Amino acid sequence: QCPHWGLPETYQSCLIAKDCVVSEWSTWVSCSKTCSDPSVPQGxxxxxxxxxxxxTGGGSECPQLExxxxxxxxxxxxxxxA
Known part of the structure; x- marks a missing residue:
């Protein structure tokens, strides 16, 4: 007979792996360049x-947010x- 029968079992907590979650991309903001001229640098x-x-728990890292x-x-x- 097992000498440990009747004793409570021991449980160890663990983290379930959960990946990073991010929202969908926002819409693009307007271009910082507001005029038309190929010789002027892009915006x-x-x-x-x-x-x-x-x-958590080793889940995948977050992608860039911007x-x-x-x-x-x-x-x-x-x-x-001008």
Whole structure:
């Protein structure tokens, strides 16, 4: 007979791996360049997303929350650069 019968079992807590969760990307903000001229350097625009849950228990890390890219103003009526 097992001498430990009747004694409570021991449990060890553990973390279940949960990946980072982020929102969808926001829409791009307007280009920082507001005039049209190829000789003037490009502007930049950016977008972001929100952190919903940090990773736990070895889950995958969070991706970047902001990104930017070069841009030129778009649409009709963009004035020439002075």
């Amino acid at each position: 930049t625009r950016s977008r972001s997303r929100q952190l919903i849950r940090l990773p 990104e930017s890219q070069a841009c030129e103003p778009e649409g009709d009526g963009v004035p020439p650069c």
